[in-house]
Amino acid sequence: MSVFIRPAATDGSTFFYNSGELAPQVVSKFGNVQADTGVTFDGQPTILFDGTGDYLSVQEDFSTLMESDDFCVEVEIRPTSVTGIRTIISKRLTVGDFGCIWLRQNGTNLELLYTETGASWTGTATVGTIAADTRYHVAVCRSGSSLKGYLNGVEGASFTIGSTIYDPYFPLRIGGDSDGNYFVGNMGTVRYTHANPRYTANFTPPTLPYPDYVTTDPYFSNVVFLSHLNGEDGVAGPFVDVKGHTITAFGNTHTSWLQSVFGTCSARFDGSGDYLSVADSADFELGSGDFSIELRVRFGAYPALNGGLRRIGLVCKDAASDRGFWLYAEGTSSSITSLKFEAYEDNASFDLVTGSFTFSLNTWYSIAVFKVANTMYLFVNTTLLNAGGTAQTKAIRDSSTSLKLGGAVYDGTLLHYLNGYMDEVRITKGVGRSTTTYTVPTASFPNG
Secondary structure, eight states: OOEEEEEOSSTTOOOEEEOOSSOOOOEEEETTOEEEEEEEETTEEEEEEESSSOEEEEOOOGGGOOSSSOEEEEEEEEESOOSSEEEEEEOOOSTTOOOSEEEEEETTEEEEEEOSSSSSOSEEEEEEEOOTTOOEEEEEEEETTEEEEEETTEEEEEEEOOSOOOOOOOOEEESOBTTBOOOEEEEOOEEEEETOOOOSSOOOOOSSOOOOOSOOOTTGGGEEEEEOOOOSTTSOOOOBOTTOOBEEEETTOEEETTOOSSSSOEEEEESSSOEEEEOOOGGGOOBTSOEEEEEEEEEOSOOOEETTEEEEEEEEEEETTEEEEEEEEEEETTEEEEEEEEEESSSSOEEEEEEEEEEOTTOEEEEEEEEETTEEEEEETTEESSTTOEEOOSOBOOOOSOEEESEEEOSSSOEEEOEEEEEEEEEEESOOOOSSOOOOOSSOOOOO
8 A cells, every 4th residue: 555645533624644654655735625524434534625726646656656567546435516527536747648547527427547658548438427425436456457447346447458558657636637627525535555456356345444554653642743754856845744733944955856765755955054844832842751753864965164063953943042952963074973962951051962973974874862761862773872871861941943854043153954865754752762772664654
């Protein structure tokens, strides 16, 4: 399962998250698309589309390519209008595109179109007929040379296809396409399964909510920030926090397909005014409790000299006369030699936890900081830098400044920016996840 989109549980929420396990891509929202608790499927909120500019878009990556791999894309729908052409699923980016597949309403007909060339539709077929204000399960599945469309588990369209179908590497769009054709009504959870057709013959549609990604985080309720830093290549967002905080990019911070640990992208920082900012929240006030900060970083340059210091801000909530905490790397003009964490009790008094490690440029590292019972542990990859941990007894001050990633902006002159890449950032409050050992994750942090 590579795409698994569902709305937040709050009526009217415009936050949608993807908990697919292969690469949790960004879900971009357009128009007024929102969660609807007034219409539920199997006890779950639905996604409401008003037919005027509403659609969702999921960035393309290897796990949503339809060109030569098996796949299954499925969703439950409840249209409130069955007039005109209205898109359910497509990969059409611009007017006139013939992008891979197009599952659509055409009046009361549910139709499936596909292309092998990108120049025209290779095949068009009716999957079945639909009515307004009625709930349906729809699915499109590819298994080898067979492409089929199903309505309520009944095969209605079937094509024998070549070894490849045309996939222009465009985003997966739900509820609208490049020509408008906006869906009117409600949809349930959208599930896209890569390399598995799921259904190859008539089937009974699911009667329970789709199971979420099987790898779950036992401390997910304690997670206060989680971003995979994915997105469309070369743009300044939207960077998405799974927990719902807004992330704002400063400087030239943008997503880049050139580097990533998981998914399609990472955040690129150029070392000159670039950082990501999240508004102050009680979620980020760590106080005297346990916590965990985890991230991936790839340094592209040694720390610049600023205020007599050579430091690279990684994660911080700290400013002049408003101290809190900051995690940073330190070194020289030709080296990065340590990882440090400063925890401020007030604007002058702080605990310093430090560990020695020689970082290389252009190499991905896993960095983790855990506080457990007033002791802090610093890890780079699987290496514990401060054997036995270091006492960290001061309650961290409740700073009102924003949370920052990739840069420490103390004031107008003391600025410590990252030149490099960052990926997979997670902050857990109330839980120190490890002490003596740390297993570096081999997949993206789970979204649940």
